[in-house]
């Protein structure tokens with residue numbers, strides 16, 4: 001579940017141009033009444049939905065089909081020192097995913113657990 005911190009925070013517009021994904025966002029905006037809550041959406045080549053993600057949200061997805069392709073519009077340049085994340089299975093958020101993950105990067109398994 002990725003985001004860039006502070007002044008490098010990004011707006012994202014995500015769509016799924018081939019296959020299907022379960023796309024999840026977590027509200028990490030301090031002071032938000034929804035702080036720490038998440039929402040999930042299916043985006044697919046057949047429903048043509050796009051997800052607009054404001055600054056201050058973590059974002060991640062699970063592919064639901066083989067050979068899936070995802071497209072992003074992102075408002076900021078990639079800035080590695082500001083790149084951050086939280087775990088997809090952090091109990092603080094208790095995200096329900098459609099299936100157990102079959103592949104997850106080392107980096108995404110290594111984000112520290114957070115306290116909300």
Ligand SMILES: Cc1cn([C@H]2C[C@H](O)[C@@H](COP(=O)(O)OP(=O)(O)O[C@H]3O[C@@H](C)C(=O)[C@@H](O)[C@H]3O)O2)c(=O)[nH]c1=O
Pocket residue numbers: 001002003012059060061074078105107
């Ligand atoms: C995100 C990004 C990564 N990279 C490089 C860094 C690294 O060598 C390689 C893979 O990086 P990552 O593991 O961060 O890539 P990835 O896991 O695909 O990162 C993406 O995940 C989804 C969930 C998002 O929301 C995106 O904004 C982005 O954070 O690509 C860029 O050159 N430019 C970029 O904009």
